[in-house]
Amino acid sequence: MKRTWTIIGVADVARSFKWYQSLFGQPATDPAHDDFGQILDTDGTVLLCLHQWGAHEHPPLTSPDNAQPGNGLLLFFRVDDFDETLLRARALVAGLEEEPRLNPNTGTSEFALRDPDGYYVMVSALAAA
Template sequence: MKRTWTIIGVADVARSFRWYRALFGQQQGKPAHDYFGQLLDDDGAVLLCLHRWGSHDHPTLRSAKRAEPGNGLVLFFRVDDFDRTLRDARKLVDQLADEPHLNPATGTREFALRDPDGYYVMVNSLT
């Protein structure tokens, strides 16, 4: 099996780490560094990597000012507890970017919200 480790540039790794942990109902923890953190699933699989803008010389992570954060990117997550994730999402933002609805292409429920750095986060049920 092959897996993708999606890495996004963020202003504050610890803040984004807490936000995503709260969204996915994971126990509290801390990122490994102030410039980099990995959100892991219960089985240890990497869900998302958070990298502070400008911390290293990665060409696409030098500065949020070079491109609008999230432009051309949808963070798409499938969750096994859609209703709990939706409740937690409503606690994290004032308004969802897209209210819950049935996706006609997948036949599953989904909603969307923006994370603290402006990334568009789509949450979809597994069933």
């Protein structure tokens, strides 16, 4: 088995941690560290890693000033509770980047929003509509 651990640079790990937990309907907990946290699925699978800009001297995570956060990156999540996630998303942002629609290529409903650091987050239903 193989897993991808997507890591994004964020300004405030705790704030982003709570934001993603809210989006996914997870109980609020604190990240393991001030400068790094992992959003986990109920089975322990890592969904997303949050890394504070500038911590640990990783070259691509030194500063958001070197490139716009999210440039060339689309965070794409498939969820089994699409309607509930949509309600939670609407409570987190003033407006969606893309309103819910049926993707003709996948046959699933999807919508998009921006996280607190400006990353483009696409949410798709796990099952076809």
